Every structure is written in structure tokens, then in C-alpha cells.
Amino acid sequence: MPRPECPPIAADVIAEIGDKIVLIERKNFPHGYAIPGGFVDFGETVEATAVREAREEISLDVEIREMLGVYSRPDRDPRGQTITVVYIARASGVPKGADDAKSAALYDPRNPPSPLAFDHAEILRDYVRFLDTGQRPSPWRKP
């Protein structure tokens, strides 16, 4: 049976170490700082993608603790529409950039570096609000 063609789907992971989070500096377009993540492979769950990408891009084993939200505005990725599921995870150790990441380091999510790629500034604002209030982003966004 032919499968439908849909926008590609990715997982991003906000990896927490203490009260800091790991961000990468991207090696490829679009440049800037970003939450680590990548595309879902056939045969893996979305949450397994998040764990795999943390291993590949920031060289850390992470334990997923929450799903923050799904972000799918058609213009959020300048390479073409990409849907992403954003997870929050605990990590330990020292992040080391690899693969798509030129570097990886710890940042204060309330004072992130600039520029942030994609819609990651919005995602980090949603993350901080979730930390402060327990409230997830609204499931409905204006199309």
C-alpha cells in the first residue's frame, strides 16, 4: 500500500543538567543556537529519536521526563515544513558537540544565546513557563 507523503517529523530534546540546559551551535543551515534534535527514522519511536539525537549531537545519555509540545507551523523551518515533538529530559556529564553540532554547552534557559534557529526562542519561552507554572503550550495555534 503506498504511504502518504507528509511533512517530515523530528524530535528535539531539552536536556537539563542542574538548572541549565544544553544548546548546540549548528554546523549546517540554518545557523545559530538550537535545541539538539533530528529526524525520526523508520522503525523508531519519536521519543527514541530524542534519546538517539542527544547521544549523537551532544554526546549525552538522557532520560525523558516530559513532553512539552508539538510544533508544526509550516514556516518554522526555512528548509521546508518540519514538525517537531519537543521533550524535556534529565542528563548528566559534560556535553560535547558532534554530528550536526559545531559545539554544545550549558546555558541558562531564561537567558539563552542569540540567535536561536527555527522557532526555538518560542519553544524555550514555553519551556520556562512550563517550569514556572506546570502549564504546557496551548495545543491550538493560529494556522
Place this chain on the structure above:
Amino acid sequence: MPRPECPPIAADVIAEIGDKIVLIERKNFPHGYAIPGGFVDFGETVEATAVREAREEISLDVEIREMLGVYSRPDRDPRGQTITVVYIARASGVPKGADDAKSAALYDPRNPPSPLAFDHAEILRDYVRFLDTGQRPSPWRKP
């Protein structure tokens, strides 16, 4: 830039009318009862897919109120891996099956009809637990 090939992504919508929900009887394989839903088109958000599919399959306008979870186990769809984002929405009016739905009717989510297609029995159990406790399904499932 060539886009990656990923498992197709869908949105499903648990449409609530009072304390009942709308389920469809599927016209196509896999047969059985199901939560209405369908694949995400390029250019639309995942939540807009949920609203569009409710209109197409059960002939109702819905208002999304929550996102329940993301389900992506590779074997959850016998047609091939499909990732789905499940929303909870309020609806009113009288459901009428169309498109992929042979029929649509109201059911008690605590006593759903059988057989349910895909992993929709698991999703409805998660939904009832969310109603009762406010707890969403764990974001981490064994791969």
C-alpha cells in the same frame, strides 16, 4: 534541499459531546472502530489536521482543548509505521460519518465498542485516565 523521508504523521481527535465521544466505523483497512483522524497535509499544522479531519469524517466543527500524547510505536498501524498526535476537543451537534468513516456515533469512552483499530484501545484508556487524574501518558514507552 532534499527533505528526509520519515514515517507519515497523522492527527487523531477525541471529540467530546457531553460525557460521550465520537467514534467512527472504518470503511477501509484496518477495519473496526476508531478515533477519527488522518494524515497531515503539507502547509497545515498538526492541530489544523485534527480540526479538518473532524469536519471530513464526522461532519462536526470541533474546538481543540488538550493534546493527549504522541503515539509512534512502529507496529501500531498494520499499513506501515504511522505517528499520530492525539487531541481532545469539544464538539456539538450530531455526528455523521463520511469520507473514511462508514458511520459515526457517540460512545461511552469507559465502555467502547469492539474491535478498536490500531492502538486506539490503549489511547482511550490513556484518555480516561487523563479525565480521572489529569495525568498524561508517559512520554517514554519501551521501543
